[in-house]
Amino acid sequence: MTQTRREVLKTAAAVTLTAMLPASMARAEGTVHEVQMLNVHPDDKKKRQVFVPDIVRAQPGDTIKFIAADKGHNAESNEDMLPEGAEGWEGPMNKDVEVTLTTEGAYGYYCKPHQALGMVGLILVGDVSGNYEALKEVKQRGKAKKVFPDIFERADAMLAAEAS
Ligand SMILES: [Cu+2]
Numbered sequence: 267m268t269q270t271r272r273e274v275l276k277t278a279a280a281v282t283l284t285a286m287l288p289a290s291m292a293r294a295e296g297t298v299h300e301v302q303m304l305n306v307h308p309d310d311k312k313k314r315q316v317f318v319p320d321i322v323r324a325q326p327g328d329t330i331k332f333i334a335a336d337k338g339h340n341a342e343s344n345e346d347m348l349p350e351g352a353e354g355w356e357g358p359m360n361k362d363v364e365v366t367l368t369t370e371g372a373y374g375y376y377c378k379p380h381q382a383l384g385m386v387g388l389i390l391v392g393d394v395s396g397n398y399e400a401l402k403e404v405k406q407r408g409k410a411k412k413v414f415p416d417i418f419e420r421a422d423a424m425l426a427a428e429a430s
Pocket of ligand 1: 315338339340377378379380385
């Protein structure tokens with residue numbers, strides 16, 4: 267028995283739909299952004315105790331996966347640097363942790379043992395206009411006072427590029 271052309275097309279369409287299903291389900295759950303927790307920056311050996319990348323551009327519902335590539339680090343939200351109504355997090359030491367962010371706005375975070383050494387990062391979720399500028403005024407500890415202005419300079423450029 268031979269298939270008609272119509273039957274062949276129907277079969278092909280069914281296969282295509284099945285193949286596409288996992289991808290569309292993954293999209294519904296949001297994108298996963300990986301951030302490595304490292305002792306030394308891979309592109310600049312002078313930068314020690316770093317999150318790479320230290321800026322993540324995300325959308326509501328996206329997940330940030332902090333990866334314990336090196337030991338001795340964690341990632342936790344700076345409670346002075348959260349969007350209004352957003353929940354913070356406190357990741358365990360030496361372990362990967364996933365955080366799903368649903369509230370729009372800018373989030374600052376740090377590694378507890380290395381906050382004063384400048385191990386800090388920024389996550390921008392969706393529309394950040396509600397708190398982004400205010401985060402620049404938050405008082406920082408130790409070397410984070412020098413690191414955050416550099417992060418904000420690059421984040422400014424990123425947001426300006428989106429707006430143009
Ligand atoms: Cu650290």
